[in-house]
Amino acid sequence: MEIANDLPHLIESHQLRTHVNKMPLLSCRFLKSYREQRLAHLVLSFITMGYVWQEGNTQPEEVLPRNLALPLVEVSRNLGLPPILVHSDLVLTNWTKKNAEGPLEIGNLETIISFPGGESLRGFILVTALVETAAVPGIKALVQAVNAILQTSQDTLLQALQQLRLSIEDITRTLGQMHDYVDPDIFYAVIRIFLSGWKDNPAMPVGLIYEGVCTEPLKYSGGSAAQSTVLHAFDALLGVRHSKASADFLYRMRDYMPPSHKAFVEEIHAAPSLRDYVLSCGHGCLLTAYNQCLEALAALRSYHVTVVTKYLITAAAKAKGRRPNPLPRPPQALEFTGTGGTAALSFLKSVRDKTLEAILHPRG
Numbered sequence: 001m002e003i004a005n006d007l008p009h010l011i012e013s014h015q016l017r018t019h020v021n022k023m024p025l026l027s028c029r030f031l032k033s034y035r036e037q038r039l040a041h042l043v044l045s046f047i048t049m050g051y052v053w054q055e056g057n058t059q060p061e062e063v064l065p066r067n068l069a070l071p072l073v074e075v076s077r078n079l080g081l082p083p084i085l086v087h088s089d090l091v092l093t094n095w096t097k098k099n100a101e102g103p104l105e106i107g108n109l110e111t112i113i114s115f116p117g118g119e120s121l122r123g124f125i126l127v128t129a130l131v132e133t134a135a136v137p138g139i140k141a142l143v144q145a146v147n148a149i150l151q152t153s154q155d156t157l158l159q160a161l162q163q164l165r166l167s168i169e170d171i172t173r174t175l176g177q178m179h180d181y182v183d184p185d186i187f188y189a190v191i192r193i194f195l196s197g198w199k200d201n202p203a204m205p206v207g208l209i210y211e212g213v214c215t216e217p218l219k220y221s222g223g224s225a226a227q228s229t230v231l232h233a234f235d236a237l238l239g240v241r242h243s244k245a246s247a248d249f250l251y252r253m254r255d256y257m258p259p260s261h262k263a264f265v266e267e268i269h270a271a272p273s274l275r276d277y278v279l280s281c282g283h284g285c286l287l288t289a290y291n292q293c294l295e296a297l298a299a300l301r302s303y304h305v306t307v308v309t310k311y312l313i314t315a316a317a318k319a320k321g322r323r324p325n326p327l328p329r330p331p332q333a334l335e336f337t338g339t340g341g342t343a344a345l346s347f348l349k350s351v352r353d354k355t356l357e358a359i360l361h362p363r364g
């Protein structure tokens with residue numbers, strides 16, 4: 001915790017690796033509760049990203065020392081998470097209220113562990129946390145919708161779909177707060193590297209050796225909101241079918257979710273098909289409500305494309321034009337690719353287009 005609490009300063013002053021190398025070997029035996037284990041994963045994965053990327057893209061550390069690797073791998077096994085920073089570390093576990101009685105608003109929230117990137121890093125994490133909060137009524141609506149189908153209650157299903165659409169629209173509005181709190185240049189040049197993984201990443205082509213765990217290097221993707229359960233679950237209910245390449249990537253991202261979250265998505269997927277039900281019941285209002293959910297989801301994904309364009313593509317072009325510049329040079333190999341290592345924009349547009357393709361047209 002001492003190292004983690006001072007992480008931005010230790011990274012910026014190039015001292016983190018020295019501190020970690022002197023760290024005692026910690027045992028996970030003393031972690032009593034689930035919350036303590038999640039905190040341990042949060043802390044150890046943040047330190048790991050800092051350790052690997054302390055010197056930026058040019059000199060990633062390709063060996064994680066055993067006193068960091070062993071407890072990270074142990075707590076990861078206990079939690080069923082990979083031994084790398086995941087969305088549930090960066091966002092879901094990483095916020096606290098300043099005033100416990102106060103509202104869930106950005107002014108009353110603080111991150112627990114940070115990287116360099118100051119207010120932009122804080123904004124990036126907390127806006128994403130607020131996006132997850134905006135999704136809560138939508139997640140509840142999924143459960144309501146599945147139950148309504150099982151009980152053939154069309155009124156309840158209609159209400160659930162209307163609730164789901166409102167929640168998706170609220171997510172889109174909340175995502176817009178990114179512009180108020182996150183500077184694209186800082187995101188691109190400073191923050192992004194600490195979210196980068198060691199799979200499909202030309203800066204670390206062979207992966208990372210977890211000393212004391214395995215002699216072969218291991219490959220893991222970086223942290224991304226593609227690891228959030230929310231859109232996976234929405235797609236599962238609405239029956240959105242992605243292209244093979246996109247679906248492969250998204251399925252892989254499910255292994256970066258807490259196992260109970262992954263199980264939730266699978267359960268929604270295994271439930272009786274909403275699409276079939278809407279088509280077979282011939283209820284026009286249900287069909288409209290279903291289509292409106294898809295339109296709202298596609299609009300969210302289109303908006304996300306504009307955010308990614310601003311924070312990655314335009315920021316990359318600006319950084320190129322400005323060199324040499326005072327901000328560290330971002331990893332060349334990572335330019336125009338997402339932190340999860342996919343060719344970001346074409347993937348995101350395909351995922352958006354497939355959402356629209358799911359729209360149902362009335363029969364006859």
Ligand code: HEM
Pocket residue numbers: 127128131171175178182187223224225226227228231232301304307308311312337338339340341342344347348351352
């Ligand atoms: C500056 C802000 C953001 C940037 C630059 C960004 C960038 C990206 C990139 C590059 C991908 C491609 C997959 C990957 O490489 O991991 C992606 C996927 C994704 N992002 Fe973001 N993202 C941002 C914020 C968010 C937020 C706040 C959310 C929450 C709604 C989000 C939700 C998703 C989802 C769900 C995917 C998977 C594709 C999909 O299902 O549509 N992103 N993001």
